[in-house]
Amino acid sequence: MATANLRASKRTDSGKGASRKLRRDQQIPGIIYGHNREPQMLALDWRELERMLERIAPETTVIDLDIDGTTSRTLIREIQRHPFKRQVLHVDFLELVAGERVTVDIPLVLVGTASGVRNSGGILDQVMREVTVDVDPSNIPNHIDVDVSALEVNESLHVSDLVVPAGVEIQDDPEATVCVVAAPRVEAEAEPAAAEAPAAGAEPELIRKEKEGEEGGE
Secondary structure: OEEEEEEEEEOOOOOHHHHHHHHHOOEEEEEEEEOOEEEEEEEEEHHHHHHHHHHOOOOOEEEEEEEOOEEEEEEEEEEEEOOOOOOEEEEEEEEOOOOOOEEEEEEEEEEOOOHHHHHHOOEEEEOOOEEEEEEOHHHOOOOEEEEOOOOOOOOEEEHHHOOOOOOOEEOOOOOOEEEEEEOOOOOOOOOOOOOOOOOOOOOOOOOOOOOOOOOOOO
16 A cells, blocks of 8 residues: 655635635645545645655555644545646545545556467557456555466456455456457558550550440441
């Protein structure tokens, strides 16, 4: 389980105007919620937040959030970004409760070189990049390794083939395809040779439109 630390302060003002003022002051609006607490609006330091996000996987990292001296264990549930500038506009935190499981998306990492790729020139296609799991927050894996080394051409791995740590329950369809080794692409056949030029001295065939009134046939 990956962890990180972040500071925040409570705020009472709300609305777009208040959020714009926070951003002008180099702060980012946020909120923390959970079924055992009332939602609390937060203000986060812009630089500290950006530095943290650069070094973690937000979806699977437990954040020890220091709110005015009181620490809560949280997960980031949503990061809203500007559509063009990509700057963070708002962050939602879910407070974690001991013994209460959560649902998170875990990245899948392919490990090894598929036999069908190595020996037969096949092409490995990763269909699923992550799976949704139900897990205790203290056991959230950073990622799930998928060993593809035994895969031959036209063979695939499915969700049911994944090996996950104890206590991790995958929520996706067990028959869903994770990856497949496709047959190598067949090179396009060579373009047919250009039609041979008529033999020297041969007269070309004339094609003409019959004049009006001219009869065809003999």
